[in-house]
Amino acid sequence: MVVKIAISDPEEIIDLRITEVAAFLNKSRRALAVTGAGISCSGGIPDFRSSDGLYNLVKARHPGTVLKGAELFDATLFKDPNRTKCFYTFMAELKTLVSTAKPTATHKFLRDLQESGRLLRLYTQNIDDLEAELNLPVVQLHGTMATVKCTLCSSSYPFTTEYVDAFRQGDPPICPKCEAIGEERSLLGKRQLAVGTLRPDIVLYNEEHPNGDKIGLQQCSDIKRRPDLLIVLGTSLKIPALKKFVKLAARTVHENKNGITILVNKTAPTKEWENVFDYQIIGDVDVWVASFLYEIMINCVNCDTNSSRSTNEKKNIFESEQMLTKKNSI
Numbered sequence: 001m002v003v004k005i006a007i008s009d010p011e012e013i014i015d016l017r018i019t020e021v022a023a024f025l026n027k028s029r030r031a032l033a034v035t036g037a038g039i040s041c042s043g044g045i046p047d048f049r050s051s052d053g054l055y056n057l058v059k060a061r062h063p064g065t066v067l068k069g070a071e072l073f074d075a076t077l078f079k080d081p082n083r084t085k086c087f088y089t090f091m092a093e094l095k096t097l098v099s100t101a102k103p104t105a106t107h108k109f110l111r112d113l114q115e116s117g118r119l120l121r122l123y124t125q126n127i128d129d130l131e132a133e134l135n136l137p138v139v140q141l142h143g144t145m146a147t148v149k150c151t152l153c154s155s156s157y158p159f160t161t162e163y164v165d166a167f168r169q170g171d172p173p174i175c176p177k178c179e180a181i182g183e184e185r186s187l188l189g190k191r192q193l194a195v196g197t198l199r200p201d202i203v204l205y206n207e208e209h210p211n212g213d214k215i216g217l218q219q220c221s222d223i224k225r226r227p228d229l230l231i232v233l234g235t236s237l238k239i240p241a242l243k244k245f246v247k248l249a250a251r252t253v254h255e256n257k258n259g260i261t262i263l264v265n266k267t268a269p270t271k272e273w274e275n276v277f278d279y280q281i282i283g284d285v286d287v288w289v290a291s292f293l294y295e296i297m298i299n300c301v302n303c304d305t306n307s308s309r310s311t312n313e314k315k316n317i318f319e320s321e322q323m324l325t326k327k328n329s330i
């Protein structure tokens with residue numbers, strides 16, 4: 001049976017469902033989590049594929065070039081110098097936001113799952129790298145804004161403010177390694193080879209994932225470990241490869257007698273997901289997760305022996321999560 005809940009439902013219905021779902025979470029020992037843009041919004045990162053603010057900044061800087069959101073993230077953009085300039089400017093603005101963003105209540109909820117020995121793996125579509133400071137077992141499906149890489153030799157470098165400044169002007173910097181090889185060849189009187197430029201280390205539409213094979217192997221290995229819970233947070237699951245994996249993961253979870261699947265997202269899933277998720281929870285993921293945290297903490301007082309935190313410490317964390325959620329919803 002599919003249970004559909006909206007955060008706007010009456011409190012008594014929500015409370016009942018929270019208790020049910022929290023009980024499943026507490027029992028889980030091998031949870032798979034899948035996350036998307038919805039979990040980073042309150043941390044300071046808008047859903048940039050549909051963010052008017054960022055696009056307007058780019059339009060102001062490049063008034064002659066009109067781009068739709070998806071076109072800025074399509075690998076064909078490198079064929080057009082004007083689109084390429086827009087892309088780099090956009091990436092500079094996005095990196096500036098990412099640099100000041102903070103993990104949200106949902107990131108910290110995932111950290112608690114991890115620390116209490118329940119989280120098998122987190123697959124994220126987010127490129128903001130907010131998982132890094134929480135030491136989560138994360139697989140970044142679309143790359144990361146933490147680094148830049150060479151378009152030619154694939155050398156990787158930290159995405160520093162120096163590179164942000166160059167990107168903001170629409171000019172990709174030359175790859176230091178390619179440049180050094182060029183200088184060496186010049187000294188030796190050898191002919192010059194092509195040099196690469198740096199781009200964000202993210203995966204664009206119509207572009208093969210450089211770590212695709214590795215991710216595929218990781219997914220197979222996680223499925224073989226027979227996950228007992230699938231929780232999808234803050235994504236509408238529109239990318240075909242991810243859809244396939246989520247459906248496979250859900251089937252595997254359902255082979256377990258007590259396995260359940262949960263989706264929490266602002267928008268209701270399409271019919272395609274009707275029999276995939278047992279719980280469809282519609283609303284702000286941070287608000288929902290903050291409620292979960294409270295329930296989990298109450299239930300964990302006697303059962304959570306794996307966690308390194310005391311109950312009082314957890315309560316303090318919960319209170320700070322609540323303050324954060326309230327502050328961000330104002």
Ligand SMILES: [Zn+2]
Pocket residue numbers: 150151152153154155175176177178195196197
């Ligand atoms: Zn290079």
